[in-house]
Amino acid sequence: MSSSEGRAAGAGGPSGPSGATGESTFVYVTFIRTTPQALWEALTSRAYTERYWFGMHHECDWRAGSSWSLRFADGRVADSGEIVESGAPHRLVICWRNMFRPELYAEGDSVCTLQIEQVEYAVKLTVTHCMERPGSKFIEAVSGGWPRILSNLKTLLETGEALMPLVATDD
Template sequence: MTKSTFVYVTYIRTTPQKLWSALTDAEFMKQYWFGMHCESEWTAGASWKLVSGDGAQIYDDGEILEADPPRRLVIRWQHQNRPELKAEGPSLCTMELHADGEAVKLSITHTIEREHSKLIEAVSGGWPKILSNLKSLLETGAIVLPDPYPSKGGNA
Protein backbone atom coordinates (compact mmCIF):
# COMPACT_ATOMS: atom_id res chain seq x y z
CA MET A 1 0.00 0.00 0.00
CA THR A 2 1.18 3.52 -0.74
CA LYS A 3 1.93 5.75 2.22
CA SER A 4 1.77 9.47 2.74
CA THR A 5 4.81 10.63 4.68
CA PHE A 6 6.02 13.82 6.30
CA VAL A 7 9.60 14.09 7.59
CA TYR A 8 11.00 16.95 9.65
CA VAL A 9 14.56 17.19 10.94
CA THR A 10 15.96 19.86 13.20
CA TYR A 11 19.06 20.29 15.34
CA ILE A 12 18.57 21.65 18.85
CA ARG A 13 21.35 22.84 21.13
CA THR A 14 20.50 20.67 24.14
CA THR A 15 21.10 17.18 25.48
CA PRO A 16 19.13 14.07 24.51
CA GLN A 17 17.75 13.79 28.06
CA LYS A 18 16.56 17.42 28.15
CA LEU A 19 14.94 17.02 24.74
CA TRP A 20 13.25 13.76 25.78
CA SER A 21 11.91 15.49 28.88
CA ALA A 22 10.62 18.38 26.77
CA LEU A 23 8.83 15.93 24.47
CA THR A 24 7.19 14.01 27.34
CA ASP A 25 6.54 16.54 30.15
CA ALA A 26 2.96 17.83 29.86
CA GLU A 27 3.53 21.13 31.67
CA PHE A 28 6.65 21.99 29.66
CA MET A 29 4.89 20.92 26.46
CA LYS A 30 2.09 23.46 26.95
CA GLN A 31 4.68 26.22 26.47
CA TYR A 32 5.62 25.23 22.91
CA TRP A 33 2.49 23.33 21.75
CA PHE A 34 0.14 26.32 21.88
CA GLY A 35 -1.32 25.36 25.25
CA MET A 36 -2.00 21.74 24.30
CA HIS A 37 -0.23 18.79 25.88
CA CYS A 38 0.12 15.04 25.62
CA GLU A 39 -0.94 12.65 28.34
CA SER A 40 0.75 9.26 28.60
CA GLU A 41 2.86 7.02 30.82
CA TRP A 42 5.43 7.08 27.95
CA THR A 43 6.02 3.33 27.94
CA ALA A 44 5.32 0.78 25.20
CA GLY A 45 1.66 -0.20 25.30
CA ALA A 46 0.58 2.91 27.20
CA SER A 47 -2.31 5.02 25.98
CA TRP A 48 -1.49 8.45 24.54
CA LYS A 49 -3.61 11.50 23.83
CA LEU A 50 -3.17 15.11 22.76
CA VAL A 51 -5.54 17.34 24.71
CA SER A 52 -6.45 21.00 25.02
CA GLY A 53 -4.78 23.03 27.75
CA ASP A 54 -7.75 22.61 30.07
CA GLY A 55 -8.02 18.89 29.27
CA ALA A 56 -11.60 19.25 28.01
CA GLN A 57 -10.99 18.38 24.35
CA ILE A 58 -9.09 15.41 22.90
CA TYR A 59 -7.51 16.19 19.52
CA ASP A 60 -5.71 12.89 18.92
CA ASP A 61 -5.49 9.59 20.75
CA GLY A 62 -3.63 6.35 20.38
CA GLU A 63 -0.90 4.21 21.84
CA ILE A 64 2.83 4.28 22.50
CA LEU A 65 4.33 1.51 20.35
CA GLU A 66 7.98 2.06 21.34
CA ALA A 67 9.63 4.14 24.04
CA ASP A 68 13.43 4.04 24.34
CA PRO A 69 14.41 7.14 26.34
CA PRO A 70 16.16 9.31 25.31
CA ARG A 71 16.52 7.90 21.80
CA ARG A 72 13.26 6.81 20.15
CA LEU A 73 9.52 7.23 20.58
CA VAL A 74 6.90 5.71 18.28
CA ILE A 75 3.23 6.63 18.66
CA ARG A 76 0.25 5.33 16.67
CA TRP A 77 -2.58 7.82 16.83
CA GLN A 78 -5.84 8.77 15.21
CA HIS A 79 -7.16 12.30 14.92
CA GLN A 80 -10.45 12.85 16.81
CA ASN A 81 -11.50 16.43 16.11
CA ARG A 82 -12.12 16.79 12.36
CA PRO A 83 -14.31 14.02 10.85
CA GLU A 84 -12.48 13.99 7.50
CA LEU A 85 -9.14 13.41 9.26
CA LYS A 86 -10.53 10.86 11.72
CA ALA A 87 -11.92 8.88 8.77
CA GLU A 88 -8.39 8.31 7.46
CA GLY A 89 -7.59 6.04 10.41
CA PRO A 90 -4.45 5.80 12.53
CA SER A 91 -1.11 7.34 11.63
CA LEU A 92 2.37 6.51 12.88
CA CYS A 93 4.69 9.14 14.34
CA THR A 94 8.33 8.20 14.96
CA MET A 95 10.63 10.56 16.88
CA GLU A 96 14.35 9.81 16.87
CA LEU A 97 16.95 11.71 18.91
CA HIS A 98 20.67 11.50 18.12
CA ALA A 99 23.38 13.43 19.94
CA ASP A 100 25.54 15.41 17.52
CA GLY A 101 28.22 17.41 19.32
CA GLU A 102 26.52 20.06 21.45
CA ALA A 103 23.22 19.52 19.67
CA VAL A 104 20.62 16.81 19.28
CA LYS A 105 19.29 15.85 15.87
CA LEU A 106 15.52 15.39 16.20
CA SER A 107 13.88 13.54 13.31
CA ILE A 108 10.13 13.18 13.12
CA THR A 109 8.61 10.88 10.52
CA HIS A 110 4.82 10.89 10.36
CA THR A 111 3.15 8.34 8.04
CA ILE A 112 -0.27 6.96 7.20
CA GLU A 113 -1.24 4.03 4.99
CA ARG A 114 -3.03 6.03 2.31
CA GLU A 115 -2.15 8.18 -0.66
CA HIS A 116 -2.74 11.94 -0.58
CA SER A 117 -3.59 12.01 3.11
CA LYS A 118 -5.31 15.12 4.43
CA LEU A 119 -3.96 14.23 7.89
CA ILE A 120 -0.37 14.25 6.67
CA GLU A 121 -1.08 17.52 4.89
CA ALA A 122 -2.36 18.95 8.19
CA VAL A 123 0.55 17.73 10.32
CA SER A 124 3.04 19.01 7.74
CA GLY A 125 1.78 22.50 8.59
CA GLY A 126 1.69 21.91 12.35
CA TRP A 127 4.95 20.09 13.11
CA PRO A 128 7.24 22.90 11.84
CA LYS A 129 5.47 25.44 14.08
CA ILE A 130 5.52 23.18 17.15
CA LEU A 131 9.15 22.17 16.66
CA SER A 132 10.30 25.74 15.95
CA ASN A 133 8.77 26.73 19.29
CA LEU A 134 10.41 23.75 21.01
CA LYS A 135 13.84 24.55 19.55
CA SER A 136 13.59 28.21 20.48
CA LEU A 137 12.31 27.47 23.97
CA LEU A 138 15.14 25.04 24.74
CA GLU A 139 17.83 27.29 23.25
CA THR A 140 16.64 30.75 24.32
CA GLY A 141 13.94 30.26 26.94
CA ALA A 142 11.23 31.78 24.73
CA ILE A 143 8.93 30.55 21.95
CA VAL A 144 8.81 32.23 18.53
CA LEU A 145 5.17 31.62 17.59
CA PRO A 146 2.58 32.41 20.27
CA ASP A 147 -0.32 31.67 17.88
CA PRO A 148 -0.40 28.70 15.48
CA TYR A 149 -2.81 30.53 13.18
CA PRO A 150 -1.99 34.25 13.23
CA SER A 151 -4.30 36.56 11.36
CA LYS A 152 -3.41 37.11 7.74
CA GLY A 153 -2.13 40.53 7.01
CA GLY A 154 1.00 42.56 6.60
CA ASN A 155 3.85 41.22 4.53
CA ALA A 156 3.76 37.50 3.87
Protein backbone atom coordinates in the same frame (compact mmCIF):
# COMPACT_ATOMS: atom_id res chain seq x y z
CA MET B 1 23.84 25.64 15.12
CA SER B 2 20.53 25.63 13.27
CA SER B 3 19.20 23.61 10.38
CA SER B 4 15.78 22.24 9.62
CA GLU B 5 13.93 20.64 6.75
CA GLY B 6 10.37 19.50 6.25
CA ARG B 7 9.12 17.28 3.46
CA ALA B 8 5.75 15.72 2.73
CA ALA B 9 5.08 13.05 0.13
CA GLY B 10 1.80 11.46 -0.83
CA ALA B 11 -0.40 10.82 -3.84
CA GLY B 12 -1.30 13.86 -5.91
CA GLY B 13 -2.33 17.23 -4.52
CA PRO B 14 -0.10 19.51 -2.49
CA SER B 15 1.67 16.63 -0.69
CA GLY B 16 3.59 15.56 -3.77
CA PRO B 17 3.97 12.35 -5.78
CA SER B 18 2.93 8.88 -4.65
CA GLY B 19 5.56 6.75 -2.95
CA ALA B 20 6.29 3.16 -3.92
CA THR B 21 4.57 1.86 -0.78
CA GLY B 22 1.35 3.87 -1.16
CA GLU B 23 2.15 5.80 2.00
CA SER B 24 1.89 9.47 2.79
CA THR B 25 4.92 10.61 4.77
CA PHE B 26 6.13 13.82 6.37
CA VAL B 27 9.72 14.11 7.61
CA TYR B 28 11.16 17.02 9.57
CA VAL B 29 14.77 17.26 10.75
CA THR B 30 16.12 19.94 13.07
CA PHE B 31 19.26 20.43 15.14
CA ILE B 32 18.83 21.81 18.65
CA ARG B 33 21.53 22.99 21.03
CA THR B 34 20.55 20.75 23.97
CA THR B 35 21.08 17.23 25.28
CA PRO B 36 19.12 14.10 24.36
CA GLN B 37 17.76 13.89 27.93
CA ALA B 38 16.62 17.54 27.98
CA LEU B 39 14.93 17.10 24.59
CA TRP B 40 13.21 13.90 25.79
CA GLU B 41 11.93 15.74 28.85
CA ALA B 42 10.64 18.59 26.69
CA LEU B 43 8.85 16.11 24.41
CA THR B 44 7.22 14.18 27.26
CA SER B 45 6.71 16.70 30.10
CA ARG B 46 3.35 18.46 30.34
CA ALA B 47 4.96 21.67 31.64
CA TYR B 48 7.22 21.92 28.57
CA THR B 49 4.64 20.72 26.06
CA GLU B 50 2.09 23.37 27.03
CA ARG B 51 4.69 26.07 26.35
CA TYR B 52 5.64 25.07 22.79
CA TRP B 53 2.54 23.15 21.62
CA PHE B 54 0.25 26.21 21.80
CA GLY B 55 -1.28 25.36 25.19
CA MET B 56 -1.91 21.69 24.32
CA HIS B 57 -0.58 18.84 26.43
CA HIS B 58 -0.05 15.08 26.29
CA GLU B 59 -1.59 12.63 28.73
CA CYS B 60 0.55 9.50 28.88
CA ASP B 61 3.02 7.57 31.02
CA TRP B 62 5.29 7.09 27.97
CA ARG B 63 5.63 3.30 28.30
CA ALA B 64 5.17 0.97 25.31
CA GLY B 65 1.56 -0.20 25.13
CA SER B 66 0.22 2.79 27.09
CA SER B 67 -2.60 4.96 25.82
CA TRP B 68 -1.68 8.46 24.66
CA SER B 69 -3.72 11.59 24.03
CA LEU B 70 -3.03 15.15 22.98
CA ARG B 71 -5.49 17.59 24.52
CA PHE B 72 -6.50 21.17 23.90
CA ALA B 73 -5.98 23.61 26.79
CA ASP B 74 -9.67 23.16 27.74
CA GLY B 75 -9.22 19.36 28.07
CA ARG B 76 -10.89 18.23 24.82
CA VAL B 77 -9.09 15.40 23.02
CA ALA B 78 -7.39 16.52 19.81
CA ASP B 79 -5.57 13.27 19.00
CA SER B 80 -5.24 9.88 20.65
CA GLY B 81 -3.47 6.57 20.22
CA GLU B 82 -0.92 4.31 21.82
CA ILE B 83 2.80 4.30 22.54
CA VAL B 84 4.27 1.67 20.21
CA GLU B 85 7.89 2.08 21.32
CA SER B 86 9.54 4.14 24.05
CA GLY B 87 13.33 4.19 24.25
CA ALA B 88 14.23 7.20 26.38
CA PRO B 89 16.00 9.41 25.48
CA HIS B 90 16.48 8.35 21.87
CA ARG B 91 13.31 7.00 20.26
CA LEU B 92 9.55 7.34 20.62
CA VAL B 93 6.94 5.80 18.31
CA ILE B 94 3.25 6.73 18.64
CA CYS B 95 0.23 5.23 16.88
CA TRP B 96 -1.70 8.48 16.31
CA ARG B 97 -5.27 9.31 15.26
CA ASN B 98 -6.94 12.68 14.87
CA MET B 99 -10.10 12.89 16.97
CA PHE B 100 -11.61 16.33 16.30
CA ARG B 101 -11.83 16.63 12.50
CA PRO B 102 -14.18 13.97 11.05
CA GLU B 103 -12.45 13.87 7.65
CA LEU B 104 -9.07 13.23 9.31
CA TYR B 105 -10.48 10.75 11.84
CA ALA B 106 -11.96 8.78 8.93
CA GLU B 107 -8.47 8.21 7.49
CA GLY B 108 -7.52 6.02 10.46
CA ASP B 109 -4.27 5.65 12.36
CA SER B 110 -0.91 7.15 11.50
CA VAL B 111 2.52 6.44 12.97
CA CYS B 112 4.76 9.17 14.34
CA THR B 113 8.41 8.35 15.05
CA LEU B 114 10.66 10.75 16.94
CA GLN B 115 14.37 9.92 16.69
CA ILE B 116 16.88 11.77 18.91
CA GLU B 117 20.62 11.61 18.16
CA GLN B 118 23.61 13.44 19.65
CA VAL B 119 25.51 15.17 16.83
CA GLU B 120 28.60 17.06 17.98
CA TYR B 121 27.37 19.91 20.22
CA ALA B 122 23.72 19.56 19.31
CA VAL B 123 20.93 17.04 19.13
CA LYS B 124 19.38 15.96 15.84
CA LEU B 125 15.62 15.47 16.08
CA THR B 126 13.96 13.63 13.20
CA VAL B 127 10.16 13.45 13.18
CA THR B 128 8.66 11.03 10.66
CA HIS B 129 4.87 10.99 10.51
CA CYS B 130 3.33 8.53 8.06
CA MET B 131 0.09 6.85 7.13
CA GLU B 132 -0.54 3.83 4.88
CA ARG B 133 -2.77 5.89 2.61
CA PRO B 134 -1.66 7.81 -0.46
CA GLY B 135 -2.67 11.48 -0.51
CA SER B 136 -3.54 11.60 3.19
CA LYS B 137 -5.26 14.82 4.29
CA PHE B 138 -4.01 14.09 7.82
CA ILE B 139 -0.37 14.00 6.72
CA GLU B 140 -0.98 17.17 4.72
CA ALA B 141 -2.34 18.80 7.91
CA VAL B 142 0.59 17.70 10.11
CA SER B 143 3.04 18.95 7.48
CA GLY B 144 1.80 22.44 8.36
CA GLY B 145 1.67 21.86 12.12
CA TRP B 146 4.94 20.08 12.86
CA PRO B 147 7.22 22.89 11.58
CA ARG B 148 5.48 25.44 13.86
CA ILE B 149 5.55 23.12 16.88
CA LEU B 150 9.18 22.08 16.39
CA SER B 151 10.32 25.67 15.75
CA ASN B 152 8.67 26.58 19.05
CA LEU B 153 10.37 23.64 20.79
CA LYS B 154 13.81 24.50 19.39
CA THR B 155 13.49 28.17 20.36
CA LEU B 156 12.20 27.28 23.84
CA LEU B 157 15.09 24.91 24.55
CA GLU B 158 17.71 27.32 23.20
CA THR B 159 16.39 30.61 24.61
CA GLY B 160 13.88 29.75 27.34
CA GLU B 161 10.96 31.34 25.43
CA ALA B 162 8.65 29.90 22.78
CA LEU B 163 8.77 31.50 19.34
CA MET B 164 4.96 31.63 18.90
CA PRO B 165 3.22 31.28 22.30
CA LEU B 166 -0.38 31.13 21.06
CA VAL B 167 -3.09 28.77 22.32
CA ALA B 168 -4.46 26.19 19.86
CA THR B 169 -8.15 25.75 19.14
CA ASP B 170 -9.93 23.49 16.70
CA ASP B 171 -11.39 26.45 14.75
